[in-house]
Amino acid sequence: MAKNITGNNQYLKEFNQAVVLDLIRQHKRLSRKELSVLTGLSPTACGSITRTLIKDGFLYETGQGESTGGRKPVMLELKPGSYYAVGFDIGMNELKMVIADITSEILVQRELKYSQGISTEKVIDIIQEEFFKTIETEKLSHEKFLGCGLSIPGILDRETNKIIMAPNLSWSEVNLGSRIREVLDMPIYIENEAMCSAICEHWIGECSNISNFVCINVESGIGAGIFIKESIYRGHSGSAGEIGHLIVNENGRLCGCGSKGCLETYASTRYMLTEISEKIKSGYSSDKIVQSMGTLTWDMIVNAAFKGDELCVKVLERGAVFLGFAVAYLINTLNPEAIVLGKSFTSYAPLVMDLLTKTVKERALAYPASRVKILTSNFGMSSSALGAAMIPIRKVFGK
Amino acid sequence: MAKNITGNNQYLKEFNQAVVLDLIRQHKRLSRKELSVLTGLSPTACGSITRTLIKDGFLYETGQGESTGGRKPVMLELKPGSYYAVGFDIGMNELKMVIADITSEILVQRELKYSQGISTEKVIDIIQEEFFKTIETEKLSHEKFLGCGLSIPGILDRETNKIIMAPNLSWSEVNLGSRIREVLDMPIYIENEAMCSAICEHWIGECSNISNFVCINVESGIGAGIFIKESIYRGHSGSAGEIGHLIVNENGRLCGCGSKGCLETYASTRYMLTEISEKIKSGYSSDKIVQSMGTLTWDMIVNAAFKGDELCVKVLERGAVFLGFAVAYLINTLNPEAIVLGKSFTSYAPLVMDLLTKTVKERALAYPASRVKILTSNFGMSSSALGAAMIPIRKVFGK
Numbered sequence: 001m002a003k004n005i006t007g008n009n010q011y012l013k014e015f016n017q018a019v020v021l022d023l024i025r026q027h028k029r030l031s032r033k034e035l036s037v038l039t040g041l042s043p044t045a046c047g048s049i050t051r052t053l054i055k056d057g058f059l060y061e062t063g064q065g066e067s068t069g070g071r072k073p074v075m076l077e078l079k080p081g082s083y084y085a086v087g088f089d090i091g092m093n094e095l096k097m098v099i100a101d102i103t104s105e106i107l108v109q110r111e112l113k114y115s116q117g118i119s120t121e122k123v124i125d126i127i128q129e130e131f132f133k134t135i136e137t138e139k140l141s142h143e144k145f146l147g148c149g150l151s152i153p154g155i156l157d158r159e160t161n162k163i164i165m166a167p168n169l170s171w172s173e174v175n176l177g178s179r180i181r182e183v184l185d186m187p188i189y190i191e192n193e194a195m196c197s198a199i200c201e202h203w204i205g206e207c208s209n210i211s212n213f214v215c216i217n218v219e220s221g222i223g224a225g226i227f228i229k230e231s232i233y234r235g236h237s238g239s240a241g242e243i244g245h246l247i248v249n250e251n252g253r254l255c256g257c258g259s260k261g262c263l264e265t266y267a268s269t270r271y272m273l274t275e276i277s278e279k280i281k282s283g284y285s286s287d288k289i290v291q292s293m294g295t296l297t298w299d300m301i302v303n304a305a306f307k308g309d310e311l312c313v314k315v316l317e318r319g320a321v322f323l324g325f326a327v328a329y330l331i332n333t334l335n336p337e338a339i340v341l342g343k344s345f346t347s348y349a350p351l352v353m354d355l356l357t358k359t360v361k362e363r364a365l366a367y368p369a370s371r372v373k374i375l376t377s378n379f380g381m382s383s384s385a386l387g388a389a390m391i392p393i394r395k396v397f398g399k
Numbered sequence: 400m401a402k403n404i405t406g407n408n409q410y411l412k413e414f415n416q417a418v419v420l421d422l423i424r425q426h427k428r429l430s431r432k433e434l435s436v437l438t439g440l441s442p443t444a445c446g447s448i449t450r451t452l453i454k455d456g457f458l459y460e461t462g463q464g465e466s467t468g469g470r471k472p473v474m475l476e477l478k479p480g481s482y483y484a485v486g487f488d489i490g491m492n493e494l495k496m497v498i499a500d501i502t503s504e505i506l507v508q509r510e511l512k513y514s515q516g517i518s519t520e521k522v523i524d525i526i527q528e529e530f531f532k533t534i535e536t537e538k539l540s541h542e543k544f545l546g547c548g549l550s551i552p553g554i555l556d557r558e559t560n561k562i563i564m565a566p567n568l569s570w571s572e573v574n575l576g577s578r579i580r581e582v583l584d585m586p587i588y589i590e591n592e593a594m595c596s597a598i599c600e601h602w603i604g605e606c607s608n609i610s611n612f613v614c615i616n617v618e619s620g621i622g623a624g625i626f627i628k629e630s631i632y633r634g635h636s637g638s639a640g641e642i643g644h645l646i647v648n649e650n651g652r653l654c655g656c657g658s659k660g661c662l663e664t665y666a667s668t669r670y671m672l673t674e675i676s677e678k679i680k681s682g683y684s685s686d687k688i689v690q691s692m693g694t695l696t697w698d699m700i701v702n703a704a705f706k707g708d709e710l711c712v713k714v715l716e717r718g719a720v721f722l723g724f725a726v727a728y729l730i731n732t733l734n735p736e737a738i739v740l741g742k743s744f745t746s747y748a749p750l751v752m753d754l755l756t757k758t759v760k761e762r763a764l765a766y767p768a769s770r771v772k773i774l775t776s777n778f779g780m781s782s783s784a785l786g787a788a789m790i791p792i793r794k795v796f797g798k
Contacts, residue, residue, distance in 0.1 A: 235767070238734070239734045239767045240767075242764055243731065245762075245764060246728055247647075247728070250648070257765075329644070329646070329728070333623070333639065333640065334639055335635050337635040362657065364658075365641055367564070368634070368639075371636045
């Protein structure tokens with residue numbers, strides 16, 4: 001697995017360090033001898049690598065392990081609170097911030113609501129203010145930050161750190177990555193919002209041992225993060241996972257993408273909220289929704305649905321059936337081991353999950369359908385912010 | 400790229416031989432010195448490897464190359480006619496056979512028609528008879544065959560060489576691989592029919608330098624072979640690529656899979672043929688089809704459509720629109736660099752290709768749609784048989 005170092009090869013040195021760290025991460029704690037066996041590196045090489053990693057603060061000695069005959073070995077673990085990363089999920093109505101350390105321990109989770117349609121300038125200001133205020137309060141050293149991950153609901157050019165388009169934020173051609181790099185003074189990684197959730201599920205969630213899986217996020221839009229053969233799949237030009245534009249009704253509602261009858265126009269929170277609001281405005285009686293004088297919110301709709309409101313349940317259920325069509329087609333096409341449904345879907349999953357799995361059973365081929373796990377994310381609305389924070393951390397482990 | 404041999408390591412030896420052969424395949428001809436530079440192996444190691452490969456008949460010396468100062472170097476090429484592979488495409492109505500050599504030169508192409516619904520026993524008999532008759536006629540030595548690839552329209556268990564289900568052949572749970580291995584006495588590789596076409600496009604076709612692409616075969620069913628990151632993608636349990644069950648009409652025709660309104664029920668040759676036959680039986684006037692006393696065939700329909708037959712054109716066009724929906728969704732979801740439409744589609748592609756690409760433009764996101772090539776296969780009905788023959792050949796090159 002690791003490669004024996006010959007000469008002063010910086011690449012190999014970093015590669016071997018990452019392998020050692022990742023083994024310790026996976027096993028929680030290992031002795032130098034165990035590391036030597038697992039990596040195939042000599043005890044001398046392992047000693048040298050772990051010495052560097054202890055000196056640099058990535059590892060620490062945590063007392064003695066079990067003896068296998070002879071002296072009890074000193075065990076090594078990842079050092080909590082030694083290095084950090086910050087992740088931001090930039091949504092339509094709020095910004096989420098997560099700070100984690102290299103053990104993936106979550107140190108800070110914040111959310112800041114804002115009005116719809118925030119400008120890039122405003123987001124940069126909020127990120128700067130919130131980050132520096134937080135690290136001061138929490139007494140986290142700025143220089144210990146490995147980097148910042150940004151979760152964006154859109155299509156990105158990751159080489160230039162540029163947002164090509166984020167329709168739900170009304171942003172296009174924005175150089176957000178380089179702007180935030182200046183402000184936060186650390187490496188910045190921009191990533192699609194659904195892919196951030198997939199990273200989260202792969203690093204600390206249900207999919208840590210799964211090679212091929214798809215994370216579907218239901219939000220203002222519907223997108224997917226796809227892992228294939230243990231790694232992120234982005235496609236030819238970085239836009240893979242735009243599953244929200246499955247045509248579920250050939251002559252249906254006009255979608256923002258220019259097509260008609262897309263999944264998003266029936267199953268995204270934005271369209272479901274609009275449909276219910278319009279029905280109520282036009283006189284539909286929906287007594288389980290508190291008929292406030294203000295505007296309906298998504299939370300109000302979910303609450304009303306849990307109380308049995310007929311209109312809300314109907315709209316959520318139709319969305320779930322169409323989402324089931326997309327899940328079935330992904331199962332047929334990609335034959336994944338797991339599909340994780342996340343973000344806003346988790347808020348009403350108990351109401352529609354049976355209907356969705358029934359739909360999948362009816363609509364997907366039996367063979368791949370009987371070999372896939374369909375899961376609801378355990379991270380609720382936080383998966384993308386968590387995944388964004390994990391991006392710089394994964395780099396330490398060579399991922 | 401290659402690995403320096405230390406000790407008597409059979410794996411490394413074979414790995415290095417494959418690397419050398421693949422470099423020569425890609426460059427057509429190379430000198431030993433060029434091989435040494437490209438592989439990073441010492442001239443001595445390169446000399447040893449090429450000596451073995453010449454002795455075993457994979458390479459031969461083809462005269463002198465250009466001098467770069469000093470003696471003109473001796474050039475090495477793959478040796479034509481030295482080793483062979485055979486591929487069979489087992490279709491609903493015919494068996495295709497291809498024999499090729501390691502230079503991918505096609506030596507034999509045969510097809511044998513049979514009546515619909517052939518048994519496995521019959522197929523094994525035909526394969527045995529046809530293969531041995533052919534190698535006798537063509538004077539090909541049996542012992543020079545590297546193996547046999549079998550293209551099957553179904554879901555396979557490649558580890559056991561077993562066909563799990565091939566609905567259009569009405570086969571399930573058949574141990575075809577091991578049976579044919581006994582009969583032909585060579586290694587057997589079974590592979591999905593659409594994946595065979597994808598292998599063909601990747602090895603000798605339009606996709607030889609493309610990392611991420613999808614080959615769609617329109618036949619009795621509609622399936623896809625997916626390449627991701629330069630390699631075959633099969634999914635968690637080997638059934639990826641079943642794209643024929645996209646729901647294009649929520650309450651449409653019942654499909655063999657149990658779902659309703661699947662793409663296959665509108666755009667596969669079988670359903671299109673059935674629809675046209677039934678319309679004509681029920682009195683629809685379709686004057687450009689020769690109203691023979693016998694049963695309509697697919698070829699008759701394609702001919703009639705080229706002559707402008709209204710019914711045939713209408714059915715082919717509707718199939719193409721729905722196929723366009725599937726292509727659009729694959730573009731959105733997988734963001735491939737190319738999509739190749741093949742097999743029966745190639746017979747009527749000129750009639751519908753404009754409509755299909757127009758549909759894709761309307762229905763896919765502009766960003767990935769503007770970055771994909773939509774192609775018609777150049778191999779017509781032969782792509783799966785060709786791809787099947789390439790499977791044992793690819794192994795020589797470490798693929």
